[in-house]
Amino acid sequence: MPAGRGRNIRGVNLSTRGELLATNRPTPRYIDEHFARVENRWDPDANPDGYVSMCIAENKLVWDLLGPKLAAGREVPQRVVEYDAMVGTASFREALAIFLERHMVGRPIDPDHVIALAGAGTVLEMLFYTIADPGEGILVPTPSYSGFWPDLETRDELQIIPAHTTSESGFRLTVDQLDEAVAAASVPVRALLFTSPNNPLGCVYSHDELEDIITWAETREIHLVLDELFALSVYGEAAFVSGASLRPALGPRIHLVWAFSKDFAASGLRCGILVSENEGIRQAVDGLAYWAAVSGDTQFVLEQMISDDAWVDEFTAENQRRLGLAYREVTAALEKASIPHVSAQAGFFFLCDFRPFMDEVTWEAEAELWEWLLTTANVNLTPGADCHIGEPGFMRLVFPSERTAAVVAGIERMGTVLAERRRS
C-alpha cells in the first residue's frame, strides 16, 4: 500500500494522486496572490493605491477592437451545440490552416495536420503525453514560462531538464548549453521545448539562431516543439521568423504550438492549436481530445474572426502599434525608477534586474524582495525563480496586462520604495 493511501483529508480519503494534488497545488504563489487582489485594482481617481498586476501574460490594450468582433456574426448555426470532432470542426481547422499559412508559416498547411484543444497548456500537456513516458526528460531553455512545469510534470509525470542561459551573455541560448544540459541529465531526453518569441525575455530569434536549434534537434533525433504563442505580438525592429518556415515540411519530429490567448488577447476563450505532420501523434492526441475540447460556439466565433483577413491585418497592426507604444512608455518609467531590464522586441514582458536592490543576491533575497514589493508597492511581478532562471535577482514584468497608466503608476510606486531601500 503506497504511503498516503487511506489517509484522510478533512474527513475523507482521496487517492494518493488526488491527495498530492490537493496538498501540493501546482499553481505558483504569485498567481494565487494575483487572484486574491484582483478585485481591488488600481484606478487613478477611485483607487490610486490599488493593486497593479504585472505578472499575468494578458493583453488588455485591444478590447475595444476585439469586443465588437466577438459580438458580431452571432447568427450561430445549430452545429455549434452538436458533438463534432473533438480536435476541432473541419471548417475551423481549415480556417486555422489558412490563417497559420498567411500569418506565421508562409507555406500551405494541411488542415488535417491541425488540432484545436482547450488552451495551449492543454496542447502541451497532451502532446508531451504522447511523446514521452513517465520519468523521461524534456529540455527547456531558461528563463522560461513558468507554466511548462505543471503542464509537463503534473499529469504527464515528465521531468523538465533546464538548459540555463546566463545574464552575462544577455540570456542568449547556444547549442553548447543544450548539449551540456543533455549531458547532465540523469534521464533520457525525448524532446526540446523551444519558445519564440521568448517568454519572459521578449526576444525574437533570427533565422540563423533558429537554424542552429533545429539542426541540433534533428541531429540528436529528438522531438522539437516550437511554442510560438507570441508570433503576432511583435513590435520591435527584429521581425518574427517561425521555426516552422525553415523547413519545406515539419517532418515527424517538429511540432508547432500556437493559441488565441496572446496574439488575440483571448486567454479566457481557451483555444490552443497544434500543428503536427506526425500521424501517430495526431491519432494519440485525438484519443485524448474528448477531455479538452473547445466550445463549438467559441470555435465558430474564432473561425469567423480569423477568416476576415482585412480585420486580422488591421487588428494585428494596431495591436503591434499599441504594444510598441506601451513598451516605450513603460521603458521610460523603468528608467525613471532606475530599474535595469533586458530590451525586448516582442511579447508582453520586461525581464527586470533587481540585483542592485539586493544586499545578497540569493533566491531567498529574491523571494523576500518580491513579497516586499507586493506588500509595500501593491504590485505583483513574476519572480525569476518561477521562470526557473539559473541565477537569482530577476523578475518578469508584464506590461500590457493593465492599461499603461496603471503599469506606470505601479512602476513609480516601485521606484519610490526601492529608492528608500537602496538608501537604507
Place this chain on the structure above:
Amino acid sequence: MPAGRGRNIRGVNLSTRGELLATNRPTPRYIDEHFARVENRWDPDANPDGYVSMCIAENKLVWDLLGPKLAAGREVPQRVVEYDAMVGTASFREALAIFLERHMVGRPIDPDHVIALAGAGTVLEMLFYTIADPGEGILVPTPSYSGFWPDLETRDELQIIPAHTTSESGFRLTVDQLDEAVAAASVPVRALLFTSPNNPLGCVYSHDELEDIITWAETREIHLVLDELFALSVYGEAAFVSGASLRPALGPRIHLVWAFSKDFAASGLRCGILVSENEGIRQAVDGLAYWAAVSGDTQFVLEQMISDDAWVDEFTAENQRRLGLAYREVTAALEKASIPHVSAQAGFFFLCDFRPFMDEVTWEAEAELWEWLLTTANVNLTPGADCHIGEPGFMRLVFPSERTAAVVAGIERMGTVLAERRRS
C-alpha cells in the same frame, strides 16, 4: 525498457502510452461509423435513402428555442476573454448553484462546491482521478453509457467493475447485484458510479430505490458519484428524483455530476458540472482544471441563459413535451416494425430487443446484426456490447438525435429488412 519503447509508428517514435493511444483508439466503432456517414443524412425528398443516426445521445428537437437564446445578450463583457478561475467564474458558479437548487436538488447549494469543466466526461475523468489510483476499481451498473470506459480507464487507468442487471427483471438494479460485483472484483472498489435517469434504459429511479443505493454506498464507505445528466429530460409519468435531494447535505463521499449537453441540447458547448462538498477533492480537481477549462464566452452565454428562470421553465416544459411526443411516435413505429423494447420515462433512448431476429443469441450475432442494419437499412444504433450489457441481443436507439420523421423512416427501413430476415 518497456515493450514498445523506441518502436516506430509511421517513421517516428512515440511514447509507450502514446503508441497505445494511437493504435487503440478509445472511441467505439459505432461512433466512427456515425461521423463517416453524417454528411449523407436522410431527407424525405432529397435523400430518402440517406443515413439515419440513432446512436448519439443528442437532442435535435429544440434548436428553434435554443438558437435565439444563444444569440441573444451578446454584449459580452471583457472578462470573457481574460483568465479567470479554471473551475468557472464566480458569477457562473453562483448562477449554477441557484439553477441546480431550483431545478434538481431542491435545497441551497454553496457556489463554492460547484465546479465547471469542459464536458461531463471531463468532470468524470478528473473526479475519478482524485478518488482512485491506477488499478483500483469503480462499480458501474449495466447496461451503461459506453463512454464511462474511456473516461475512467484510458487516462485514469482505473478498472470498471460491472454490476450486471438482467433482462429477466427488466434490468432493475438491486443491492444484491452490487454486493455480488464487489465480491467478484479482484481489485479494491473505491466508488459506485450511478446514472439516473438511466442511460440507456431511460428509466427514473424512485425515492426508495435511490435510498437503497445511497445507503448501500454509505454502509460500505465508498464514494458515490451521481450522474444525473438527463435530470430535466423527463417526459413520462414517473417524476425525476435527484439522489442529492435525499440527504440534507452530500457529505464528503457523494458527488453530483450534471451538464448542459443533454438537458439543454448543447453537447458541442463542452460544459459539465461537478458538485462536491469534499474540499480535498475540489482542491485536487482545481489542480487539474487548467487543462479542461470552459470557454469564458460560453460560460457567459450559459450563465445568461440559466439566470432567466422564466425562459428555463418554458424551455424545459416544451422540451419535455417534444420528447414525449417523439417518444410516442417512435414507440408506434417500433411496434409497427415488431421491434420489442423497454418502456422509458426519461432520456433519449429505447433499449431495443433484437433477440427475435437472431438465430443464435451471441455477441457475434449481435455485432453481425448491428453491421447488417448499418449497411442494409443505413441506420446506426449503439450495440448492446458497447453499453456493456451482461447478455447479448440488445441495442440502444436514440430517438431525438434526428427529427422524428427521420427516426421513423429509419425504423420503417429496419422493419422491412428485419421482416425479410425473420422469414429467411
